[in-house]
Amino acid sequence: MTTTVLYTILSLSILGAIMAVILYIVAQKFKVYEDPRIDEVEDALPGANCGGCGYPGCRGFAEAMVKADDISEFNCPVGGNETMKEVARILGQEMEEKDPKVAVVRCNGTPQNRPQTSQYDGPSTCAIEATLYGGETGCHYGCLGKGDCVEVCEFDAIFMNEETGLPYVIDENCTACNACVTACPNDIIELRKRNKKDRKIYVSCVNQDKGALARKVCKVACIGCGKCVKVCPFDAITMENNLAYIDPVKCKLCRKCVEECPTHAILEVGFPPRKKKKEATEKQSAESQDKAKN
Amino acid sequence: MITKIQEAKVLRTFSKGGVHPAEQKLSADKAIEKAGLPKQVSIPIAQHIGAPSTPVVKKKDQVKAGDVIAQSQGFVSSNIHSSVSGTVAKIDQVIDASGFRKPCAVINVEGDEWADGIDTSADLIRDITLSAEEIRQKVLEAGIVGMGGATFPSHVKLSVPEGKEVDTLIINGVECEPYLTSDHRVMLERAEEMLVGIRILMRALGVEKALIGVEHNKPDAIAHLKNMVEGEEGMEVYGLKVKYPQGGEKQLIQALLDREVPSGGLPLDVGVVVHNVGTALAVYEAVQKNKPLIERVVTVTGKSLAKPANLLVRIGTPVKDLIEAAGGLPEDTGKVVSGGPMMGKALQTLDVPVVKGTSGILVIPEKEAKRTPEMHCIRCSRCVTVCPMGLEPYLLKQLAQQERYEELEEQSVLDCIECGSCSFTCPAHLPLLDYIRLGKSHVNQIIRNRKSK
Amino acid sequence: MNNKVLTVSPSPHVYENTTVRKLMYGVVIALLPTLAWSVMTFGIGAIIVTLVSVVSCILFEYLIQKFLLKRQPTISDGSALVTGLLLAFNVPANLPVGIIIIGALVSIGIGKMSFGGLGTNPFNPALVGRVFLLISFPAQMTSWPIPKGFNTGYVDAQTGATPLGLLQEKGEATVSQVMESAPSYSDLFYGQMSGSLGEMAGFVLIIGLIILLYLRIISWHIPVSIILSTGIFTGILWLADPTQYADPLFHILTGGLLLGAIFMATDYVSSPMVPKAMWIYGVGIGLLTVIIRVFGSYPEGVSFAILVMNAFVPLLNRYIKPRRFGEEVQDGQ
Known part of the structure; x- marks a missing residue:
């Protein structure tokens, strides 16, 4: 009886010792050296693995930054300046501050503004609809309304409004990770500079058709008339392919162009109400704001 | 080879997959009618695969039927001619069958005057006087493209590159798409001209052998053609088993000659060139009658259409004119398709013009227009069974949906001919082809990027 | 309009x-x-x-x-x-x-x-x-009622052993001795034996197979490969020693083999997608069934065999691909 116990203990101990030696040798032989700073940098990152930086997950981003000599070209859109400063400190580099950004949906083609001309019946994704044809309305540039942008958002920062059929960005949640921008087949969503109080002035249209056609297919389309370009005191507005574009950096939020636009294609968001003269304009933007908040 | 085929008593067909959609050839016994001249035509400047042509007319120009309005650019490109006489109203963006706005020459029709040198008589000219090179030049000038729907410029397919050898010309009279009957009627009514056209194609390619493949659901056309080719050296007519997609080039070549076009290759790689019966007729008209490709036979059909018809239509005629000629748009219309129901494109407006590749206009009633809600894949493997290219559509769809493009490429997604057999047969109504098509375009993009690097 | x-x-x-x-x-x-x-x-x-x-x-x-x-x-x-x-x-x-x-x-x-x-x-x-x-x-689960035509008895019905059960418990006896007490082939074919509710009668199951094939619900590959491989493997054993091993027909007609081959193994979700893989799957089931029946401790093994092969299906789907069109260029000359 005692010998059985003895033998058992003995054989198991020897077996254990041999295994330990083998494990040790294997672990030594296949040891992979990893820069300890990668872990440190990864810890400093938000850990959302959103891919907004263009790398597969935060780990991949950390590896790339540790490998690079200069990290000024890198940016974690989610963590923003604070995170990047922390990363720079770990890697012993300087980091310039970057302007925080926010996603902006540049289409206001609600069913009222942009009447439906056909009905799409297929998989409910913009990607497939965009390869099939120009969309359910006469406007072949605008929002397709199938919500690919909502699908890819990791931060619940964008949602589809059932009534207008358009996506709206919740500014507080948006991290400017760029996921929705790449998901949109029509390039409607743009990352623009985040202003104080989340105020925005932008051309809410991407239609490049000639004026007459653009106006026919959508009431609030940019018709490329150029009035805004003339009125802008800061040269912030450019006109290309029948479409106005407001440079978010040059724009000083004076709101002159908003009043000037004949189709109300330029929207102002987050401003206090104006005096009664411009009620119509204000109503327009206020409406869209209300919808956004719904 | 020929004798082997002749001996075979059973009808030939391709070996892999295939489906049997209901034939619905409603207009099979309707003779080709000349459609009335439209008031206005919009002729797309680019109606073919390859480089777009450049317009050579401008607003207020007077044109005659047969005048060049856009010149081909580069080798893989094609001329565009005015199909009517009248005044150019504008060069504008018009929605075409692709679903996008494309530049079109909009012409107001005034009278019906034809350009000089075009023989509009109905006399049959049998003697072929031109050399192979001259034929190619004529085909190029006449703006002839593949009329089965792919619209690949025909002169390119007639120029055999160095190092390749062609021994057989195949004439595609399969018309495997349900509903469509335009090729069927051409084979019945214009057989003599078509055979001269085939002779011309044979001379251009320098081949001694031409096989005409016709599906067995057109026994009258097979009998008629068999009658006609008697005494014609090197031409043979074959009845084929009815199975979709037999009209696919690769499938047809395999059915007739038992040669397999290699993955990623062309029929040229197995010594074959395939032309559609409509193209053969157009080649006859171009070479013998000096008439460019400005009109074609279009089947206008649909279950609730009053008078399904086969119409001879000028290129650029709006689809709504054709539907009007076929008895007007039915009340219960849900969808209008340009082409056949398996591979055709659904139209978003009826102002879309007829182009060189429009083989039919199909009006689908509302109750058949909508898709059935999709369910979960039950892995029944029907899609694998019916795929004529030996692919696994269920897997390709999954990979495309998960954006796993590299694996998608490994699984030969680019071999897909987009015939739609998988979506057609799926009991769970999954949008298989839709996602495969999306995946294909991504993989193509990735390959292009790789090459440009 | x-x-x-x-x-x-x-x-x-x-x-x-x-x-x-x-x-x-x-x-x-x-x-x-x-x-x-x-x-x-x-x-x-x-x-x-x-x-x-x-x-x-x-x-x-x-x-x-x-x-x-x-x-x-x-x-x-x-x-x-x-x-x-x-x-x-x-x-x-x-x-x-x-x-x-x-x-x-x-x-x-x-x-x-x-x-x-x-x-x-x-x-x-x-x-x-x-x-x-x-x-x-x-x-x-193994007290099988004896078939005695339509009756209203339920739990108290008389029970008996299945033919495969008899074979399993034969001990030192030879197969032919067991066969004397086992039902005849026509009894097996018409279901006059003890067994599970739906597994005994070969001919009704084959009618079911014909219906499935006629309605194009399943392809023939899986049932044929299972039945064929079971026949071949048991045939080899039977030819080697007819006194120890039962003949192939007995194995095919008894137990749940036909039910398994026709209805259980062909379940869409848990069977392979490609004919080539279906053959491997079917032969695997046949082989495992024979091994369990002849050498295992259970008299019947079809269910286990199918479950084991089910586990291989994802692997088969991944590595067995259909022949792509134009994959290897055939000599068309």
């Missing part, structure tokens, strides 16, 4: 008239001859077992989808009905009602819903239930 809003969708624009529901009810139709024959041989017990199994399978699917997964219940697609029928076919016709309900719960709950429902279950749900019952309730 231009004001009409047209529908635009990607091609194709016509569809074959098949649905998941039609396929499932096709299977049910193919199972009906067997059910009718079972009722005629085993009497009221067959009806009770089948009813309880079908009702509880459908009920469990409904309850799980509605209350646990909070999804729209999909019981109308008929897959729970098929599972219920198959589970009933795989148990004795005198099984206590409570045990059947447990089997149904395991089939639907563990075999199907825990993996995500129809289309995602790696194993045949009915077999999962059956094997669970076989291991948990071996006595009840």
Whole structure:
């Protein structure tokens, strides 16, 4: 009886010792050296693995930054300046501050503004609809309304409004990770500079058709008339392919162009109400704001 | 080879997959009618695969039927001619069958005057006087493209590159798409001209052998053609088993000659060139009658259409004119398709013009227009069974949906001919082809990027 | 006429008239001859077992989808009905009602819903239930009623051993001695033997196979490869020593082989997608069945064989590809 116990203990101990030696040798032989700073940098990152930086997950981003000599070209859109400063400190580099950004949906083609001309019946994704044809309305540039942008958002920062059929960005949640921008087949969503109080002035249209056609297919389309370009005191507005574009950096939020636009294609968001003269304009933007908040 | 085929008593067909959609050839016994001249035509400047042509007319120009309005650019490109006489109203963006706005020459029709040198008589000219090179030049000038729907410029397919050898010309009279009957009627009514056209194609390619493949659901056309080719050296007519997609080039070549076009290759790689019966007729008209490709036979059909018809239509005629000629748009219309129901494109407006590749206009009633809600894949493997290219559509769809493009490429997604057999047969109504098509375009993009690097 | 809003969708624009529901009810139709024959041989017990199994399978699917997964219940697609029928076919016709309900719960709950429902279950749900019952309730699961025509007796029915059971317990006796007490081939073919509810009568199962093939619900590869490989493997053993091993026909006609080959192994979800892989799968099932039957401690092995091969299906799907068109250039000259 005692010998059985003895033998058992003995054989198991020897077996254990041999295994330990083998494990040790294997672990030594296949040891992979990893820069300890990668872990440190990864810890400093938000850990959302959103891919907004263009790398597969935060780990991949950390590896790339540790490998690079200069990290000024890198940016974690989610963590923003604070995170990047922390990363720079770990890697012993300087980091310039970057302007925080926010996603902006540049289409206001609600069913009222942009009447439906056909009905799409297929998989409910913009990607497939965009390869099939120009969309359910006469406007072949605008929002397709199938919500690919909502699908890819990791931060619940964008949602589809059932009534207008358009996506709206919740500014507080948006991290400017760029996921929705790449998901949109029509390039409607743009990352623009985040202003104080989340105020925005932008051309809410991407239609490049000639004026007459653009106006026919959508009431609030940019018709490329150029009035805004003339009125802008800061040269912030450019006109290309029948479409106005407001440079978010040059724009000083004076709101002159908003009043000037004949189709109300330029929207102002987050401003206090104006005096009664411009009620119509204000109503327009206020409406869209209300919808956004719904 | 020929004798082997002749001996075979059973009808030939391709070996892999295939489906049997209901034939619905409603207009099979309707003779080709000349459609009335439209008031206005919009002729797309680019109606073919390859480089777009450049317009050579401008607003207020007077044109005659047969005048060049856009010149081909580069080798893989094609001329565009005015199909009517009248005044150019504008060069504008018009929605075409692709679903996008494309530049079109909009012409107001005034009278019906034809350009000089075009023989509009109905006399049959049998003697072929031109050399192979001259034929190619004529085909190029006449703006002839593949009329089965792919619209690949025909002169390119007639120029055999160095190092390749062609021994057989195949004439595609399969018309495997349900509903469509335009090729069927051409084979019945214009057989003599078509055979001269085939002779011309044979001379251009320098081949001694031409096989005409016709599906067995057109026994009258097979009998008629068999009658006609008697005494014609090197031409043979074959009845084929009815199975979709037999009209696919690769499938047809395999059915007739038992040669397999290699993955990623062309029929040229197995010594074959395939032309559609409509193209053969157009080649006859171009070479013998000096008439460019400005009109074609279009089947206008649909279950609730009053008078399904086969119409001879000028290129650029709006689809709504054709539907009007076929008895007007039915009340219960849900969808209008340009082409056949398996591979055709659904139209978003009826102002879309007829182009060189429009083989039919199909009006689908509302109750058949909508898709059935999709369910979960039950892995029944029907899609694998019916795929004529030996692919696994269920897997390709999954990979495309998960954006796993590299694996998608490994699984030969680019071999897909987009015939739609998988979506057609799926009991769970999954949008298989839709996602495969999306995946294909991504993989193509990735390959292009790789090459440009 | 231009004001009409047209529908635009990607091609194709016509569809074959098949649905998941039609396929499932096709299977049910193919199972009906067997059910009718079972009722005629085993009497009221067959009806009770089948009813309880079908009702509880459908009920469990409904309850799980509605209350646990909070999804729209999909019981109308008929897959729970098929599972219920198959589970009933795989148990004795005198099984206590409570045990059947447990089997149904395991089939639907563990075999199907825990993996995500129809289309995602790696194993045949009915077999999962059956094997669970076989291991948990071996006595009840192996006391087979003796077929004696239509009768109203249920649990108290007389029981007897299956032909394979006789073979398993033969001890030192030779096969021919066992065969004397075993039913004749025509009895086997017409189901005059003890066994599970739906597995005894070869001819009704073959009618079911013909229905399945005629309705194009399954392809012939799996049933043929299983039956053929079982025949070949047992044939080899039989030729080597006819006194020790039973002949191939006996093996094919007894036990659940035909039921398994025709209805259980061909379950869409848990079988391979490509004909080549179907052959491997079928031969694997045949081989495992023979090994378990001849050398194993259980008299019957079809269910285990199918479950084991089910586990290989993802691997087969991944590595066995159909021949692509134009993959290797054929010499067309």
